[in-house]
Structure formats: C-alpha cells, structure tokens
Amino acid sequence: MQIKKLYMQWGSMTLNSAKTANGDAWGKKWPVILMLFLFPLFFFGVPDYYSSRSFKNFWNVGHVVFFALFSYQLLIDGRLFRNKSFFQKLFLCLFISTILGIFIEFAQNGFDRDVEINDLWRDLLGASIGFFLSPLALNKLTKTIILFSLTAVLMLQSIPWFLVLADEINANRTFPVLSDFESEVEATRWSGDAILTISDEMAFSGDHSLRVDLGTDKYSGVALSYFPKDWSEYQILLFEVFNTDDNLDITVRIHDQLHTQGEQLYSDRFNRKLTLYKGWNTININLEDVASAPVTRRMDLSSVSGLGVFVTEQPVPTTIYVDSVKLVSLAHGITVTR
Numbered sequence: 001m002q003i004k005k006l007y008m009q010w011g012s013m014t015l016n017s018a019k020t021a022n023g024d025a026w027g028k029k030w031p032v033i034l035m036l037f038l039f040p041l042f043f044f045g046v047p048d049y050y051s052s053r054s055f056k057n058f059w060n061v062g063h064v065v066f067f068a069l070f071s072y073q074l075l076i077d078g079r080l081f082r083n084k085s086f087f088q089k090l091f092l093c094l095f096i097s098t099i100l101g102i103f104i105e106f107a108q109n110g111f112d113r114d115v116e117i118n119d120l121w122r123d124l125l126g127a128s129i130g131f132f133l134s135p136l137a138l139n140k141l142t143k144t145i146i147l148f149s150l151t152a153v154l155m156l157q158s159i160p161w162f163l164v165l166a167d168e169i170n171a172n173r174t175f176p177v178l179s180d181f182e183s184e185v186e187a188t189r190w191s192g193d194a195i196l197t198i199s200d201e202m203a204f205s206g207d208h209s210l211r212v213d214l215g216t217d218k219y220s221g222v223a224l225s226y227f228p229k230d231w232s233e234y235q236i237l238l239f240e241v242f243n244t245d246d247n248l249d250i251t252v253r254i255h256d257q258l259h260t261q262g263e264q265l266y267s268d269r270f271n272r273k274l275t276l277y278k279g280w281n282t283i284n285i286n287l288e289d290v291a292s293a294p295v296t297r298r299m300d301l302s303s304v305s306g307l308g309v310f311v312t313e314q315p316v317p318t319t320i321y322v323d324s325v326k327l328v329s330l331a332h333g334i335t336v337t338r
Helices: 002-020 025-042 053-077 086-111 117-133 140-174 184-189 287-291
Strands: 177-179 195-199 209-214 219-224 236-243 248-256 270-276 279-286 304-312 318-328
Touching (some): 053 086, 053 117, 248 318, 270 287, 304 318
C-alpha cells in the first residue's frame, strides 16, 4: 500500500510538472506517461522461475529504458538544475537515479524478488543515456561520441539476451534433441548445485558433453529447465551418462507444470533410481511410466517442466558427463534397447 501511495503521488507531481513546463506539451508529457506505465512492472508481472531465458534477459532492459526516461525528464523539467554546471547536473542526475534504484531494489523484496547489484548498474547506464539525450550545453560532436559509447555499452549488456534467444531458436529447431552440448550457451539450459561446464574431455556423440562435478551435499545434481515442453508425441527419453568411478546410484526426476503449482510432493512426480557403471551408460525411460507416475493423477506430457539427475549424500565428490539428451518416437520405426 505504501508503494502504491508513493507511486500515485510521484505520478501526480510529474504529470503536473509536465503540464506546467514551458514548450511543447507532448514533448514534456511523453517521458512521464511512459514512466507511469513502466514503473509498476518493477513489482508486478515480472518473470518467474519458469519464464524463458530470453524473456528474463529482455526484462532487464526495462531498467535501462525507465531510468533513461527518468533522467531525461529531470533534465527537461530543469528545476533541480538551475544555475548548475555540467558536472553538477551529471552528478545530481546519477545520484538521484541511484537513490531511486536502491529504493526499487529493496521495495521488490516485498514482491518475492531478490536485490540485484546488476540492476543498479543498468539503472545508472539508463540514467547516463537519458542525461546525454537531453538538450545539454554540449557541442554536437562530444554529445555524439558519448552517446555512441553508452550505446556500445548497452549493446554489450544485451549480448546475453541475443545468445540465449539464438539458443532458444536452435532448441526448437533441433527438437526432439533436448541437448547435445555442441555450443557453450547450451549450458544455460541447465542449472543445479553441481558445477557445470561444457567439456571436450568426453563425448558420446559430437565433440562435447556436459561435465557435472557432483558434491557431497544431501542432494547434488543437474536439472534441465529450459526446453520445448510438449513431449506428448514421443515415447522414450534417452540420454547417455559417463561415470568416472565405480558404481554410482543416481535418481532421475521429471515433473510437469501442474506439479510446480502444488505442494511438489514426491508422489506427484516421476522418480527413478538407477545405478551407473563405470564408463558410458544409456538411460532409457519410457514416457508412459513418466505419465503414470503421479499417484492421484496422470502427468501432462504436453507441459513437462523439468528433468533432473542427482545423487544423494555422496561421501566424496565425483564427476559424471551427460550427453545426447533426446526424445524418441517409436512411431518412426526406431527401436531402443536398454
């Protein structure tokens, strides 16, 4: 409620300043209108754990856009900057943006969002861009050089978004292959408390696999989180695991979207314990077994949400390699043996 009250007061003040400022009315109002639209998005409608990687990365650009508009509006309003030198204006603009950015980060704690230092960096980048886009007393060449430099920094910040977007397109193109680990960015499809790296030390097919360094925590493993979710046209999940030691007991876990919306009970997902022998092991899981695993319902194979491989209370750290993770359709005449 406090955030809503502050938001309404800020919106009223900034709209009034836009109405009373000299010059073209629309030129004064449009940054305020856009800010009033963007500000609630810091707290509502944000990406959740299951949102796509590209959406999460693109969402971060919102910090840059909002603070570019904010600092631009500060400058064209002008009341805080009368009789100030260029560097005093720059310092004030960045200082005010920093205070607002810190307020937003801590306020987000009440909306199940974490404080991120990188967001403050994006805030300052946006504030700098907005500052130099405003009508300042700079010669055109200097202003162009500074804006070009800031744009270059923004493009560098956007590289992760371009990479994961390309990987998502590739994941849909190569489906039903879920991961073959032939590109470094594929590692971002996976997560877990184990140490994950794309490695050329071992490969079942192609030149690379996913090296998974398992620890001694109660549960240590790896999970595939970003992939095409509709497995309903396939009958087999197939992947290869290389075990560097003697017999190693692992658990394979699969769940759907509905499972994530409930209590996430053990009995409401697929769990299978397997023993890995030294060397390459072919893991072959019938998706009918997966669909019928929940005790009180049938798993929705058109909305699979996660695949995990983990060990439990390992006495010593160990390493496995995962490769060639894919779905198989028996309707295509392919026979799979254990």
